[in-house]
Amino acid sequence: MTQLRADARRNRERILAAAEAVFAERGASASTEEVAARAGVAIGTVFRHFPTKNDLLGAIVKALLDRLTEEAARQAREGAPETALFAFFTHVVEEAAARRTVAALLSGGGVDVRVDKPLRRLEEPVGALLRRAQEAGAVRADVRPDEVMALLAAASQAALLGGWTPDLRDRTLRIVFEGLRARG
Amino acid sequence: MTQLRADARRNRERILAAAEAVFAERGASASTEEVAARAGVAIGTVFRHFPTKNDLLGAIVKALLDRLTEEAARQAREGAPETALFAFFTHVVEEAAARRTVAALLSGGGVDVRVDKPLRRLEEPVGALLRRAQEAGAVRADVRPDEVMALLAAASQAALLGGWTPDLRDRTLRIVFEGLRARG
DNA sequence: GAAAATAATGAGTCGCCACTCATCTTGTCA
DNA sequence: TGACAAGATGAGTGGCGACTCATTATTTTC
Numbered sequence: 001m002t003q004l005r006a007d008a009r010r011n012r013e014r015i016l017a018a019a020e021a022v023f024a025e026r027g028a029s030a031s032t033e034e035v036a037a038r039a040g041v042a043i044g045t046v047f048r049h050f051p052t053k054n055d056l057l058g059a060i061v062k063a064l065l066d067r068l069t070e071e072a073a074r075q076a077r078e079g080a081p082e083t084a085l086f087a088f089f090t091h092v093v094e095e096a097a098a099r100r101t102v103a104a105l106l107s108g109g110g111v112d113v114r115v116d117k118p119l120r121r122l123e124e125p126v127g128a129l130l131r132r133a134q135e136a137g138a139v140r141a142d143v144r145p146d147e148v149m150a151l152l153a154a155a156s157q158a159a160l161l162g163g164w165t166p167d168l169r170d171r172t173l174r175i176v177f178e179g180l181r182a183r184g
Numbered sequence: 185m186t187q188l189r190a191d192a193r194r195n196r197e198r199i200l201a202a203a204e205a206v207f208a209e210r211g212a213s214a215s216t217e218e219v220a221a222r223a224g225v226a227i228g229t230v231f232r233h234f235p236t237k238n239d240l241l242g243a244i245v246k247a248l249l250d251r252l253t254e255e256a257a258r259q260a261r262e263g264a265p266e267t268a269l270f271a272f273f274t275h276v277v278e279e280a281a282a283r284r285t286v287a288a289l290l291s292g293g294g295v296d297v298r299v300d301k302p303l304r305r306l307e308e309p310v311g312a313l314l315r316r317a318q319e320a321g322a323v324r325a326d327v328r329p330d331e332v333m334a335l336l337a338a339a340s341q342a343a344l345l346g347g348w349t350p351d352l353r354d355r356t357l358r359i360v361f362e363g364l365r366a367r368g
Numbered sequence: 369g370a371a372a373a374t375a376a377t378g379a380g381t382c383g384c385c386a387c388t389c390a391t392c393t394t395g396t397c398a
Numbered sequence: 399t400g401a402c403a404a405g406a407t408g409a410g411t412g413g414c415g416a417c418t419c420a421t422t423a424t425t426t427t428c
Contacts, residue, residue, distance in 0.1 A: 004404090004405095005395055005403095005405065006394095006395065006396090007394070008395095008406090011405085011406085031384080031385060032385075032387085033385075041407090042406060043387085043408070044387090044388080044389085044405095044406065044407055044408065045405080045406055045407075047387060048405070048406075051387090052386085052387085053385095053387090144355070146352060147352070147355050147356050147359060150342060150346060150348060150352055151360075153342045154338040154339055154342030155338055157338065158342075159338075161337075162334060162337050162338075168330060168331070168334055171331050172331050175327065175335065175360070176335075176359070176363055177363070178362070178363040179359040179360055179363025179364075180359060180363075183367070189373090189375065189425055189426075190424095190425070190426095191374095191376080191424065191425075192376090192425095195375085195376080215415055215416085216415075217415075217416090225376080225377090226376060226378055227377085227416095228375095228376065228377055228378065229376055229377075231416085232376075235417090237415095237416065237417090
């Protein structure tokens with residue numbers, strides 16, 4: 001992998017930013033032309049950097065998951081054991097609610113980015129958050145990581161697709177958290 | 185609205201059944217041609233009965249919601265107050281898991297059936313189930329119907345898109361139900 | 369059982385969109 | 399600064415899929 005030329009690197013960034021915005025607004029079915037236009041670049045340039053629309057979508061999803069994974073690690077490092085998991089949970093749902101991309105991807109509407117593997121990268125840090133919460137007595141001991149991941153996915157998708165208001169989101173998450181918490 | 189000719193009524197049913205199957209398998213992005221083929225009918229016939237692909241999708245969604253609404257009413261009538269809500273909840277999630285249609289619709293991937301209004305029809309019977317559960321002390325008194333609807337939508341979508349196994353589904357729903365239940 | 373509706377047929381139209389490629393432009397490096 | 403490689407450009411191509419309509423077939427009706 002040799003060095004990219006300066007303008008190429010700049011354009012790559014612009015395209016990613018534009019794609020993130022366009023897909024967040026219009027969903028994954030938005031056209032590549034629209035991304036190119038928003039990036040101020042010809043369509044050929046988009047395809048030079050991302051040979052396939054799927055590659056472009058994949059790059060965005062990867063970036064999002066990178067950010068989330070890092071946020072989880074940060075919470076595990078700096079957050080209070082009893083609340084870090086819930087804080088992260090809330091954070092993910094808020095992120096998802098602002099992005100139509102992920103949900104459209106997951107729905108398999110013609111697109112088939114493999115999200116399974118990248119998603120699994122989240123499982124480890126989430127598992128760590130869960131363990132700490134359980135040790136602190138904030139979550140029942142019999143809750144398993146895959147259950148938390150399932151709840152996370154469910155809340156994220158629903159928040160996005162259902163257009164939850166912040167108020168409804170808080171109230172609904174409170175119920176989920178209540179279900180995770182230790183009794184008594 | 186005059187009477188349909190006999191063959192027309194027959195074909196309409198065939199088309200609905202075929203569409204239900206095709207969209208359940210392939211998602212809402214499946215082509216109308218495929219529906220026509222499965223129904224054993226020419227494509228023009230499909231468009232005679234449903235002038236738009238959206239109309240076809242809408243008809244299917246409406247039928248599904250009709251069935252669910254009826255099931256909710258049945259549970260309210262015949263089920264035990266403490267368990268009817270949970271039973272219905274489980275039923276909906278199972279139904280959803282078998283149908284890619286609804287999720288694809290909700291994701292707004294180019295399609296825009298208005299699901300808001302039909303969904304609201306579910307809210308009343310669900311509200312009834314909730315009230316009875318609360319009176320029986322099986323659900324906390326401060327839980328509101330829109331929260332239950334939100335959880336329902338979340339679980340349904342995730343079960344479908346995430347490909348939950350029956351086992352994971354049960355364990356995850358258990359956590360949600362725990363969150364709804366009265367403490368103590 | 370024939371005329372008059374009503375419906376079915378399916379090749380064809382149209383627009384959209386992912387992707388290509390011959391040509392022109394720009395950055396890099398000596 | 400000039401030569402060359404790397405990149406950008408955007409009109410063009412191909413395929414797909416929603417939707418149309420002139421023609422043909424089936425019911426219904428009297």
